[in-house]
Amino acid sequence: MKMKNRKISGKVTAEELAGDVFAAATLTPTQQKEADRHLAEARKKSKENMTEEVRGGLMQFHIRFRIEEYLANNEYDPKMTFGYFLKEYVSLLNIKRKEFAGQISIDETLLSQLINGHRVPPDYLAIRLEIHSNNVIPANYWYKLVEREKEHFIKTDKEIRRKEKRYVHTMLRANL
């Protein structure tokens, strides 16, 4: 799009010229409205030219940032499992599960079990997913999702505590 607008006034500092600081130029409400309309038109055109490859790449990053956001928050969310994100990942590819399983050399049944949370993912799978995503989603992200679930289980499962208690014959007692 050709720039045909009037010069936007405002003193540019040395820091701005060096790229260390950016302060948006100020527009009047009318100018802002016009600017938003121009931007919407430009975006409409560029969206029409978006390839499937770029769309797929953007969705991969979307999944990565969602995992990052979840892992940055220390709370466990039962929905945000390895299987959940794997399902999201496979669906963004727009291919059948069987085909995806073939692409990373695993059995379709194993893929289904992983998506449904019926199997603990083997370590090699995180590596294969990292390679498959062209490093967009690192292996340790997948690993941390599994770890988050396991941590929650270890912290909260009462049944396993009841079962394991019978194997502990002596308990330390604090001398207060």
Place this chain on the structure above:
Amino acid sequence: MGIVDHPGDRRIEVKLLACSLDNKGKNKIYDRVAGCLIVFACSLSSDKYEVDACISLIPKTELIKHYMRKYHMAYGGRQLYLEGAKLFGLIKEYII
């Protein structure tokens, strides 16, 4: 960094960006901090708007070329913006 979310337009606007004193000028400790901040805005937009992810800013006229050259931003009238392949490329350049 100051950003404004425009949910109706599915984009995030960068209003203000400033590196710390240690990372300004010739003797900066870390390079590309401003770029990392711009990519952070891109990541927020990607997280929220999926394939529609977009960031925009309104630079002063003298800085338009700088932002186009350095961050591959496109003209959108008075505003510069990043979306689609260019946004994908910048995230990739800084993150991977």
